[in-house]
Amino acid sequence: MSDAGAARIGGPADEVPPIADTSGIREPTTRRGARTRATLVAAARTVFERDGYLTARLSDITAEAGCSIGTFYTYFTGKDEIFAAVLEAAQDDMLHPGMPHVADDDDPAAVIEASNRAYLVAFRRNAKLMALMHQVAAVDPAFRELRRRRGRAFAERNARRIAELQQRGQADPGIDPLQASYALSGMVSRMAMDQLVGEGADLEELVTVLTRLWINGLRLTDRSGEPAR
């Protein structure tokens, strides 16, 4: 899962840094344990999305999960750790946002549009969780750092793609690729956060305007040198 909010122009998804070091410790051994843990994670997501991270009490989570407080501590050390687990569990859904794999020689404008749509669709599907991540990042430095690292990974990938387009003469050479990548990715993710949380903004409208701003912003042209679109 990522709030990097960006048109991911190709590239493998596994460059993305892992969410947290929940490595090995307190991993349930038995099937029963795994089930309980999963129940807790699901309950946590429900409660967090309903009450917010700060307001949520551990006892709310265990009540929702139908187990005791003690059981919570069998699997997690605290609220932050189970939140990390919630993110981890949601990650798959966010990492594979159904983005159509597009060949490099395709129309770059089409790739950008597809990427933006994919991102926004995935975002909307997990809107509450994204907003939650936003809140937690504002409150907990560890998650803030996580978010930063993820954002950087996405921005760098996109920056490489922009640089390629510049080299081929298909994008404005007067723009710093990395900074532009940050700016445009940030634009998309900020729009998603502002318009897709709570309100039911028209997603296609967002795709249209954001894609247009990406393409215009980079002065993207197709192979023939004509302005894209």
Place this chain on the structure above:
Amino acid sequence: MSDAGAARIGGPADEVPPIADTSGIREPTTRRGARTRATLVAAARTVFERDGYLTARLSDITAEAGCSIGTFYTYFTGKDEIFAAVLEAAQDDMLHPGMPHVADDDDPAAVIEASNRAYLVAFRRNAKLMALMHQVAAVDPAFRELRRRRGRAFAERNARRIAELQQRGQADPGIDPLQASYALSGMVSRMAMDQLVGEGADLEELVTVLTRLWINGLRLTDRSGEPAR
């Protein structure tokens, strides 16, 4: 003060909605009272910026101000109210960010650049407070709503300006002015938040890339129809 983050293309600053309903109650009557209140607000800003909104305790603030807890309640009803007062006190500095007043018939690209620079300079000057505002908005619905209203006011003003440029044939007519305004303003404010808090990013570099993306994004041309810049 605003986190709307945007090139404010002209327009008076006083369209901006007020921060909070600190309506009249508990306003100090004596001169000594006014002094105490001001001391508390200054102390609160210091403590909030140092410890964060959530972590800061009222007792920290009164300790910093050198007065008792009781005195705090003479002037404020709680943490949110004194935070509003902190914003209010900082507002002047944020509302007049030294932005050069530019005539409407000037080069629009220059106006955008000047606006962006003015915003970023003001942002950097109050970076900690801006980050704080960000945190509080993530946590307190009242401040979230305040932020939203301010963002909308700025976006609508910018949208009007974009529409004007479109009507004059100086901007891409295929773009929804309001959405573009949200997107581009969001891009700037997000960049500011990411790059100007903590790290000492090169401000002119930011101005350059953001302005370029604004201009490119809108396909801005000068009066003669030539691409701006």
Place this chain on the structure above:
Amino acid sequence: MSDAGAARIGGPADEVPPIADTSGIREPTTRRGARTRATLVAAARTVFERDGYLTARLSDITAEAGCSIGTFYTYFTGKDEIFAAVLEAAQDDMLHPGMPHVADDDDPAAVIEASNRAYLVAFRRNAKLMALMHQVAAVDPAFRELRRRRGRAFAERNARRIAELQQRGQADPGIDPLQASYALSGMVSRMAMDQLVGEGADLEELVTVLTRLWINGLRLTDRSGEPAR
């Protein structure tokens, strides 16, 4: 207060190290505050002596003092700190155990007897507290260290006195004064702990045997060279 348990042969009492660093912090400003604090300390002594240090709950102490838990934390940071305050309050009673000030040229045997009696009387008067101190020292390294420092101070003072007697030819020269001091002081304090806590052992009997063992142990003689007593 001290568990050094020893015949204190002359010497000022103020060489003794202080109990704890309760210095200045959370000291009540008003008379009312001082009263509350004192009430808490008295309540703590009662509860500690009744329930033991480990068993005692802070809520028991505040209940006994007739105040809220919050009030407790107005004055103390935790159980250990209020225990230190209890010791501090009891210290005066233990430091001036009515020991008759005896001139140096007096009969040393009489001095030792008086010292032992004074120590045992003071001990018995505070027997529960002494036992408590014993328990806490077994449990909390900070108090263990305190006890050790106090013991050393007493032992060293007594060692000096023993060395003087040896120089005058009134004590067995073949004994290491410091080690003997530790051993004999330890003997007295251990006896006190074993026989004066709970059971009502005959105090004079203890004085007799302990004094005899001191005198014999050091082969104490009077000025004429005759065995003391």
Place this chain on the structure above:
Amino acid sequence: MSDAGAARIGGPADEVPPIADTSGIREPTTRRGARTRATLVAAARTVFERDGYLTARLSDITAEAGCSIGTFYTYFTGKDEIFAAVLEAAQDDMLHPGMPHVADDDDPAAVIEASNRAYLVAFRRNAKLMALMHQVAAVDPAFRELRRRRGRAFAERNARRIAELQQRGQADPGIDPLQASYALSGMVSRMAMDQLVGEGADLEELVTVLTRLWINGLRLTDRSGEPAR
């Protein structure tokens, strides 16, 4: 094992009361069971000595033993019971401290010295455990009582020996044998606790001074009426 700390003047060791009523229940029947139990006891000693009795958690012990918590309860009812088992296992080493068996008509001074040395050597070998026993006795009344009974047994045996010496005119008749026994034994054990736990005090030095104080204290003479030594 005993903390009676005393020169044991002759006499069989088995007068000593047993440690605890681990009577028959939960005794392992199979060989595997016996092995598991022994592993737990060893682990408990390790953990207790490392963390202290109060701090040690059962889960620490089972972790150290490499078995599950459930297994613990197969053999013990709780922390106190396994601590008793630890003492029991260590008892042999403490009961046979390599003390040379000395005939009754030997030089009593030599016997006392040998006894003291034997005690201190055994104490030092098990210093951590002795300190532990001390801590537990301060905390758990059952172990306090155990310690008391053991102390009494030793003191009474020594008292009989002292009385014999008095009857033979070899010791100060003006001393109550039982009280002196308590006092001198306590002196030795207190010294051991203070000087042999943690710090590496010179054992022979301790033997020397303690033996001297015993002999002097009792005004011990040899058969010819000459002062011992």
Place this chain on the structure above:
DNA sequence: TATGAATGAGTTTTCATTCAT
């Protein structure tokens, strides 16, 4: 206006103990 003592609800966290597998 200023003070600071008093309050106590509210949450987290620990860990011995049970018990189904």
Place this chain on the structure above:
DNA sequence: TATGAATGAAAACTCATTCAT
């Protein structure tokens, strides 16, 4: 015998808020 998941009572501690002086 061995396992380890589940339990929940118990206690510490925080801090916004009130109020008498």
